[in-house]
Amino acid sequence: xxxxxxxxxxxxxxxxxxxxxxxxxxxxxxxxxxxxxxxxxxxxxxxxxxxxxxxxxxxxxxxxxxxxxxxxxxxxxxxxxxxxxxxxxxxxxxxxxxxxxxxxxxxxxxxxxxxxxxxxxxxxxxxxxxxxxxxxxxxxxxxxxxxxxxxxxxxxxxxxxxxxxxxxxxxxxxxxxxxxxxxxxxxxxxxxxxxxxxxxxxxxxxxxxxxxxxxxxxxxxxxxxxxxxxxxxxxxxxxxxxxxxxxxxxxxxxxxxxxxxxxxxxxxxxxxxxxxxxxxxxxxxxxxxxxxxxxxxxxxxxxxxxxxxxxxxxxxxxxxxxxxxxxx
Amino acid sequence: xxxxxxxxxxxxxxxxxxxxxxxxxxxxxxxxxxxxxxxxxxxxxxxxxxxxxxxxxxxxxxxxxxxxxxxxxxxxxxxxxxxxxxxxxxxxxxxxxxxxxxxxxxxxxxxxxxxxxxxxxxxxxxxxxxxxxxxxxxxxxxxxxxxxxxxxxxxxxxxxxxxxxxxxxxxxxxxxxxxxxxxxxxxxxxxxxxxxxxxxxxxxxxxxxxxxxxxxxxxxxxxxxxxxxxxxxxxxxxxxxxxxxxxxxxxxxxxxxxxxxxxxxxxxxxxxxxxxxxxxxxxxxxxxxxxxxxxxxxxxxxxxxxxxxxxxxxxxxxxxxxxxxxxx
Numbered sequence: 001x002x003x004x005x006x007x008x009x010x011x012x013x014x015x016x017x018x019x020x021x022x023x024x025x026x027x028x029x030x031x032x033x034x035x036x037x038x039x040x041x042x043x044x045x046x047x048x049x050x051x052x053x054x055x056x057x058x059x060x061x062x063x064x065x066x067x068x069x070x071x072x073x074x075x076x077x078x079x080x081x082x083x084x085x086x087x088x089x090x091x092x093x094x095x096x097x098x099x100x101x102x103x104x105x106x107x108x109x110x111x112x113x114x115x116x117x118x119x120x121x122x123x124x125x126x127x128x129x130x131x132x133x134x135x136x137x138x139x140x141x142x143x144x145x146x147x148x149x150x151x152x153x154x155x156x157x158x159x160x161x162x163x164x165x166x167x168x169x170x171x172x173x174x175x176x177x178x179x180x181x182x183x184x185x186x187x188x189x190x191x192x193x194x195x196x197x198x199x200x201x202x203x204x205x206x207x208x209x210x211x212x213x214x215x216x217x218x219x220x221x222x223x224x225x226x227x228x229x230x231x232x233x234x235x236x237x238x239x240x241x242x243x244x245x246x247x248x249x250x251x252x253x254x255x256x257x258x259x260x261x262x263x264x265x266x267x268x269x270x271x272x273x274x275x276x277x278x279x280x281x282x283x284x285x286x287x288x289x290x291x292x293x294x295x296x297x298x299x300x301x302x303x304x305x306x307x308x309x310x311x312x313x314x315x316x317x318x319x320x321x322x323x324x325x326x327x328x
Numbered sequence: 329x330x331x332x333x334x335x336x337x338x339x340x341x342x343x344x345x346x347x348x349x350x351x352x353x354x355x356x357x358x359x360x361x362x363x364x365x366x367x368x369x370x371x372x373x374x375x376x377x378x379x380x381x382x383x384x385x386x387x388x389x390x391x392x393x394x395x396x397x398x399x400x401x402x403x404x405x406x407x408x409x410x411x412x413x414x415x416x417x418x419x420x421x422x423x424x425x426x427x428x429x430x431x432x433x434x435x436x437x438x439x440x441x442x443x444x445x446x447x448x449x450x451x452x453x454x455x456x457x458x459x460x461x462x463x464x465x466x467x468x469x470x471x472x473x474x475x476x477x478x479x480x481x482x483x484x485x486x487x488x489x490x491x492x493x494x495x496x497x498x499x500x501x502x503x504x505x506x507x508x509x510x511x512x513x514x515x516x517x518x519x520x521x522x523x524x525x526x527x528x529x530x531x532x533x534x535x536x537x538x539x540x541x542x543x544x545x546x547x548x549x550x551x552x553x554x555x556x557x558x559x560x561x562x563x564x565x566x567x568x569x570x571x572x573x574x575x576x577x578x579x580x581x582x583x584x585x586x587x588x589x590x591x592x593x594x595x596x597x598x599x600x601x602x603x604x605x606x607x608x609x610x611x612x613x614x615x616x617x618x619x620x621x622x623x624x625x626x627x628x629x630x631x632x633x634x635x636x637x638x639x640x641x642x643x644x645x646x647x648x649x650x651x652x653x654x655x656x
Contacts, residue, residue: 032377036561037482038414038545039381041474046374049360052455053367054423054469058462086366095382097467127380128469134386135463139425141382141456143471146369154365217366233364 017112018096018126028125030092040127042093048145053083056139064179069107071197072138073114078199079220080142081122082271085206086218088152089144094119095128099137122203152206156215157234157276163300164282166202166272166289168248169223171195173267174255188250195248199271206273208288215276222268224320228308230274237305242312242320246297265310265320276302345440346424346454356453358420368455370421376473381411384467392507397435399525400466401442406527407548408470409450410599413534414546416480417472422447423456427465450531480534484543485562485604491628492610494530494600494617496576497551498588499523501595516578523576527599534601536616543604550596552648556636558602565633570640570648574625593638593648604630 018035033041044050057076059065077094084091096115100107119126124142175196178189201218209216217230223245231238245264252260277285282298289296300311310317346363361369372378385404387393405422412419424443428435447454452470503524506517529546537544545558551573559566573592580588605613610626617624628639638645 033479033481038411039379039417039470039472041415041479041481042378042380044372044376044378048372050370050372050378050471051367052370052421052423052469052471054425054456054458054467056425056427056458056460056465056467058427058460058465061460061462083366087369089367093380095380095469097382097384097469099384099386099465128382130383132384132386132389134389134465137384137386137427137462137465137467139382139384139465139467141380141423141425141469142367143378143380144367151361151369153361153369 017108018116018129028092028123031125031127034125034127035129040093042127044145047147049148049151051084051087051089051144051146051151052141053080054139054141055079055083056137059136068197069111070114073111074118074198076138076140077115077118077124078201078271080140081118081201081203082199082218082220084142084144085201085203085273086152086216087144087146088150088206088210088216089146090207091122091124091142091144091203093125093127093143095141096126097130097132097139099132099134101133101136150210152210152213152216154215154217154230154233157230157236157302158214158278159236159302159304160279161214161276161302162279162282162298163238163240163302164275164277164285164296164298165219165246166205166294166296167270168246168251169219169270169272170251170260170263170267171248172199172269173222173263174251176269185254188254191250192254196269199269201271202273202294204292205289205294208292209275209285212281212285212288213275213277217274219270219272219274220268222266223264223274224266225268225322226274231302231308232306234276234302236302237307237309238300238302239309239311240300241314242310242317244297244299246295262320266322345436346444346457356420356451359453359455362453362455363457368421370455372473375476377476377479379412379415379417379472379474379479380469381408382467382469383407383411384465387464396525397439398442401439402446402526404466404468405443405446405452406529406599408468409446409529409531410527410546410548412470412472413529413531413601414480414544415472415474416478416534416538416544417474418535419450419452419470419472419531421453421455421471423469424454425458425460425467427460427462429461429464478538480538480541480544482543482545482558482561485558485564485630486542486606487564487630487632488607489542489604489630490607490610490626491566491568491630492603492605492613492624492626493547493574494533494622494624495598496574496579497547497598497600498579498591498595499576500527500597501550501591502579502583504597513582516582519578520582524597527597529599530601530622532620533617533622536620537603537613540609540613540616541603541605545602547598547600547602548596550594551592551602552594553596553650554602558604559630559636560634562604562630564630565635565637566628566630567637567639568628569642570638570645572625572627574623590648594650
């Protein structure tokens with residue numbers, strides 16, 4: 001288990017590939033002590049609550065072997081940023097525990113570039129890190145801030161609320177299918193692949209939705225897997241009109257109608273937001289989305305009861321396959 | 329990559345084995361929202377700073393295959409609590425990303441028992457979790473609190489400070505050696521094995537040392553690997569009298585004198601604290617340790633310059649092998 005130290009130690013590794021790029025850590029005055037001590041020391045403003053989440057990516061589970069390390073670095077942070085988005089939180093700090101089969105400088109260089117570029121876009125400082133040798137596993141915890149009492153929770157949905165989703169659904173799952181079983185295709189399939197490789201967490205919209213939406217969650221496991229959790233947390237039933245699901249032009253052009261719908265219903269990894277909003281406030285939420293050039297689509301409602309009812313043109317249909325589960 | 333959901337999904341897994349045991353999460357009024365939403369929501373008192381660290385345990389690197397899962401659960405949290413101890417922070421909340429080759433309920437039961445018992449002892453609430461299938465990898469992030477400006481930092485050491493360590497050194501490395509190459513032995517070897525399997529982070533002493541010690545770090549990689557980091561962070565050199573290193577009766581009884589000393593110098597995983605303290609304050613620090621039934625041993629000094637000088641009975645000796653590095 002124990003081995004002597006190599007020329008390039010754990011500490012140096014982290015420093016070389018992450019610390020020097022951590023412009024956000026240097027810029028954020030709330031990072032009192034970053035990477036290099038036993039722990040980071042962080043200042044939380046008195047009017048803010050702390051929001052914390054963890055998510056990890058495992059090779060062969062969350063991405064195929066041989067995936068571009070830049071995408072792995074991006075996604076490892078993106079899936080955590082998406083949790084901040086779902087709470088309406090402003091992401092602030094992240095820690096990274098990176099387990100790698102071997103030290104490959106080019107791999108680390110590319111991974112760090114993907115991670116740190118997204119971090120810089122969201123002004124997130126990497127404040128703690130740890131590297132270990134082993135099967136590829138990327139564990140990120142994110143910490144964010146939200147004003148007292150304003151976090152979006154899954155349990156906030158009310159009967160009569162509209163169910164709305166950001167962006168389009170099913171693209172990432174179609175992209176992953178293309179990665180696993182490539183077929184000839186042009187710009188459409190490339191666009192879907194990018195949706196899988198470089199998901200864009202809806203952080204700004206989550207923040208904008210505070211005080212307007214009554215509940216929110218992010219769609220990581222697919223609508224059919226995630227919506228029942230939101231409905232259950234709110235103690236309500238949900239009704240979804242599947243013909244209303246937003247499908248991208250790329251998805252429609254590259255898949256049969258049935259495939260596109262199945263991907264939109266059950267495909268995971270889109271990292272769009274699912275929100276509940278009172279009908280009277282929907283216009284306000286749409287305006288917030290429009291300001292961010294984000295489409296918002298009304299797909300159903302919350303009602304008294306439990307479970308999810310799936311409709312097509314108003315008529316009940318069989319429940320779609322449940323969404324992706326990481327312990328499947 | 330994506331698979332359909334099994335009978336016992338990710339969410340249920342976490343709930344069953346961790347949430348129901350999380351007495352601390354129920355007791356802590358600062359956990360506004362625990363496991364079950366996209367992220368946890370936590371209240372940080374206005375006079376406190378946030379302290380955050382991450383560490384993971386990988387099978388075959390940090391523990392041998394076949395290790396009792398109760399020990400793995402304990403150690404995964406203990407190594408993070410030790411980082412809080414080194415900062416003088418009060419641990420508060422933890423997240424856990426658990427990657428497992430298969431869902432074995434008995435394994436999870438035992439792992440959770442080890443993790444949650446130590447969490448309860450330190451009043452730490454598990455506020456976020458994630459499970460994935462893959463090579464065994466336990467990633468824990470811990471968050472703690474420290475009053476403004478009172479954290480112990482590695483960089484705080486001053487020329488003339490005494491170097492002191494808590495407890496005894498080398499026991500965990502001897503225990504690991506016994507695990508890997510068992511030899512007949514009685515209570516002594518069992519005691520050393522327990523030091524490896526169930527390290528006791530010095531959290532209470534780290535808190536007590538605030539305002540007395542000038543700097544601190546925890547000994548995870550062995551004194552010979554860790555002390556140079558502390559000296560460098562403080563911009564000073566360190567001088568250590570190796571005959572002063574505290575050796576347990578079990579270590580002395582079960583090893584040759586040379587072996588015992590080598591383990592105390594270079595063995596890792598003890599999770600004792602290394603502190604710097606002005607000579608005038610050493611008595612006060614000893615009193616704090618005595619109140620916790622913890623021994624404290626003066627092993628050297630900080631001086632102007634750089635690097636570490638190792639002495640035996642006052643005469644320079646060759647530098648010991650560097651400590652354990654997780655990327656060795």
